[in-house]
Amino acid sequence: MIKKIIVLLITITALSATSLVWSQKTQTGANVSGDVKSDGKHIPYANILVKGTNRGISTDEKGHYMLADLPKGKHTLVAKFIGYKEQEKEIEALAGQSITVNFELERELMSLDEVVVTGTKTFQRKTQAPVIVNVLGKGTLEAVEANNIAEGLNFQPGLRVETDCQTCNYTQLRMNGLGGSYSQILMNSRPIFSPLIGLYGLEQIPANMVERIEVVRGGGSALYGSSAIGGTVNVITQIPQSNSYDMSYAYHSINGRANDHLLNGNISMVNKKRNMGAVLFVSHRNREQYDHEGLTLHPDGSTTKERDNFSELPKLKNNSFGANLFYEPTDNQKLELNFTSMYEYRYGGEMIDKLPHLAKQSEERIHHIMMGGLDYEIHFNSNLTSLNAYVAGQKTDRDHYTGLYPERDEFDTETEFDDALYEHLANPPYGKTDNTTMQGGVNMNHNLTDFFSG
Known part of the structure; x- marks a missing residue:
């Protein structure tokens, strides 16, 4: 593996040197x-x-x-x-x-002909792409006040972000009515999302790191494999365009009983030659548990409004940061590096100030996720041919607990209950998951200007 990386770096250096020499001669x-x-x-x-x-x-x-x-x-x-x-x-x-x-230049009132990449794995105008690509831009995410991409995707036709657990509120993306396992989620066109991140990751990616989200629905997205039968969602992160920075703070009150704080920041930097730049982003969220008032039905048919001390919305703590960097050594070459780190703590169930396994029923999730990628691209042959080499990966460390505290009425004898209680307290069902995904490859594209002749 190390030898392959060394050979690739030598090749990149040689191509860069060749291009520099060529530019000096012209x-x-x-x-x-x-x-x-x-x-x-x-x-x-x-x-x-x-x-x-x-x-x-x-x-x-x-x-x-x-x-x-x-x-x-x-x-x-x-x-x-x-x-x-x-x-x-x-x-x-x-x-x-x-x-x-x-x-x-004249202003374009409607951006109907944007450049998209998801439909064919190459840059295409929307009007020239062989499949329909819907684009959710940064401006739309800001307009709907989306805190993360899960909230933003709810505004795309044919998509539904479905909450499938009241305790932990994990979500899955349904496309054209199909379950989440039939939807492929990409990060900068790379399928580095594991099934585990697919359940929780959509809520962990802050909206402020996203430039746009490209969506292909239906079988046309099967170019990305069997996981894309329902469709493909490609999250494109921000690329530096200018020297700027912004900070934002949002506060939400949930029926006056729970608080949700969100802090976002972005810094974009480019040099004067505009051949080098970086975008840095940071996001922090802290949401309290929320127990909604419900109706309790009594044997006599009457009802009362009360809270059961079990959360409808789980406690959330998120910290995310990352960077996108690019460098163009010559006019026809480009290096891109991106890195993202995400931490999330999530707890739902009985609202007590104790360890999760001491609650009547609870679920706790702690995620540490790192994702990144390196791309090298070169154009030659009068810009008719391009070569792209890339490597990308993600690593997820997950600590989790899901369990019920033993209740006496669930057992036939006192001895069975005592044994179950002892086992639960001595060996509570905490778990740990480590998942790593790596991907690399080389793409070559060539435009044929005279495919049919005669």
């Missing part, structure tokens, strides 16, 4: 500069691409750009930015000459 002095505006205002961090090549750059924080040492000849420049219509302009690059090309 200095033409043909430069293009300008700005990108909309309604008279500059657009920072818009993308300027040379169509049909791997050359491109982003505008700076003031909306200006400069492309240096373009190959001599005619080119098409493309300006694009999320929420705006693309614009193309024809230019002719002459050796030793600099020209100015400015763009004026």
Whole structure:
């Protein structure tokens, strides 16, 4: 394994060095500069691409750009930015000459043609994807005040996040009516979610780390294996776009009897060349147990409102943090690294201040989850061919308890009850689960410009 990693690093270094040498040999002095505006205002961090090549750059924080040492000849420049219509302009690059090309972009009222990746495992426009891909963006998650992705997915058609246990409130994602085992959950297009995380992980991923969620429903998602018969949910984490930070605090009161506190923070950083950047996020949640008032039916047919001291909503404590980083050594290469750590404490059942096994009935879950991935991508052959190598994994440590305290009326004799009580107190049913998932691979894509001829 170590030898394979060393060979991969040597290959990446060699490709990087080759690209650097090639770029040094193509200095033409043909430069293009300008700005990108909309309604008279500059657009920072818009993308300027040379169509049909791997050359491109982003505008700076003031909306200006400069492309240096373009190959001599005619080119098409493309300006694009999320929420705006693309614009193309024809230019002719002459050796030793600099020209100015400015763009004026129009706003796009509806984002019907977003770039998605889930449908085919490659970047496609929504209108060109062979399957229907629904996108839940960061703005929508903020608008519905979703604390985690489980709350956000409830607003997607054909999806239902179902709570299947009143005590611990574990959830499963149903797609097209099928159970959770038929839904594949991806993190940055990698199937690193174990079945164990699938039950609890949707509530552990804070909404502030998500850029968008892509959803493919039905058999078209079977590209991702037998677990995706119902559909696929691909959680895309944030990529740094600008130097910014934000902090938010939310407070919820549950019928005035339980408090829910949520604290989120994000920091995004990019360098001036925009070939290196990082996003850091942190999230903390603390929710108290909640016992809802119910109706008790008496033998005479009358009812009274009372609480039974058993929780309808479990106690939750969540701490999550992580980072996404990228580095582009050359125009046609990119390295991405992402890491996430999640901790959750969950307790439901009889509301007592004792150890779980001393409650009449209770469930306790403690999760420590680490997830991460490393991607390397290179484009060559006039941007017609791309090679991607990746490794990803997750590790879950879970401590758990599920049990009932022995009751006298459940046993025929006093001796049986005493034996059961002694066994429960001496060896309470606590458990521990360790789960590790690793994945790696290499993808190569090539666009055929003249597949059919004649």
